[in-house]
Amino acid sequence: MKALYYDGKGMVYREDMPVPKPEKGQSLIKIIIADICSTDKEILKGYRPDFRGIMGHEFVGEVVESENKELIGKTVVGEMNQGCGKCLYCRTGREKHCPERRVIGMSKDGCFAEYMTLADHLIHPIPESLSPEKAVFTEPLAAAQEIPTQIHIDPSLNAAVIGDGRLGFMIAQVLALTGVDLTIIGRHEEKLEMFRPFAKTVLSSKYSEDRMYSVEDCFEYVIDATGKADGIRLALKIVRKMGTIVLKSTYSGETALDLCLIPVNEITVVGSRCGPFPPAIKLLSEGKVSFPPVEIFDLSEYEKAFASTAFKAGFRF
Numbered sequence: 001m002k003a004l005y006y007d008g009k010g011m012v013y014r015e016d017m018p019v020p021k022p023e024k025g026q027s028l029i030k031i032i033i034a035d036i037c038s039t040d041k042e043i044l045k046g047y048r049p050d051f052r053g054i055m056g057h058e059f060v061g062e063v064v065e066s067e068n069k070e071l072i073g074k075t076v077v078g079e080m081n082q083g084c085g086k087c088l089y090c091r092t093g094r095e096k097h098c099p100e101r102r103v104i105g106m107s108k109d110g111c112f113a114e115y116m117t118l119a120d121h122l123i124h125p126i127p128e129s130l131s132p133e134k135a136v137f138t139e140p141l142a143a144a145q146e147i148p149t150q151i152h153i154d155p156s157l158n159a160a161v162i163g164d165g166r167l168g169f170m171i172a173q174v175l176a177l178t179g180v181d182l183t184i185i186g187r188h189e190e191k192l193e194m195f196r197p198f199a200k201t202v203l204s205s206k207y208s209e210d211r212m213y214s215v216e217d218c219f220e221y222v223i224d225a226t227g228k229a230d231g232i233r234l235a236l237k238i239v240r241k242m243g244t245i246v247l248k249s250t251y252s253g254e255t256a257l258d259l260c261l262i263p264v265n266e267i268t269v270v271g272s273r274c275g276p277f278p279p280a281i282k283l284l285s286e287g288k289v290s291f292p293p294v295e296i297f298d299l300s301e302y303e304k305a306f307a308s309t310a311f312k313a314g315f316r317f
């Protein structure tokens, strides 16, 4: 089958990969559409140096083989972290933190291929009314919906999202639904345009490193979705005292910070990664969130797809 394979140095397009065989408790999924995530680009920069295998974790597919007969023929999306099922994390609802977990497209073969296997309990059928082009946003939208599972957003207060990219757009739509007074801080005038129907926007160049900001210019909740180290630096400057910072950026490398601001200003810092699929499927099916169309490529055009500046680029099979 056709697949995009990571060989430790870069991506290779192959047509000689065998169709995977589902293990016990797994299904075989025929991929319909798979989207590129910034995490995939981080892998190419060295985020997962030990990984060798098929890339990709955002997909919609059809179950073609399964011990669970109810799944066969269903159009589905799927979660990326498969735990051991036995350890304390797995037994207490924290499977995504299992030390033995296998992550599709990062430590287990992913969805940039014609077929992929996945554990049945990670598979979620989608309603027929929801198109694959929309459903493919489930995984990144679920990551945005992780935030309200972690912190209480008081809608009478204010919040800022730093980052005008895809993740920022997902988070902003989820936060806007709470009614909170919402500001998006971004680097690109043209990207900020997209946020204006439901949020205030401001260019990050308006903020300077060596200025102190007044309480009116600061926020109770600051979410870093920049994907870069400078996001948290700005977050520490503009969060109100006793406010909350949510860190969503995953990148390779370290960053130097004045951590003293956290105890002095009594700031809560929350790390946030993958989120719940069912509420994301619900928001997408009910049309409560909307995203620009995915720019579609053939798998063999992977270089063009990875270089695309569209809101989201993906592959159709």
Ligand SMILES: [Zn+2]
Residues within 6 Å of the ligand: 037, 038, 039, 057, 058, 139, 140
């Ligand atoms: Zn992703």
Ligand SMILES: [Zn+2]
Residues within 6 Å of the ligand: 083, 084, 085, 086, 087, 088, 089, 090, 095, 098, 099, 100, 101
């Ligand atoms: Zn486990």
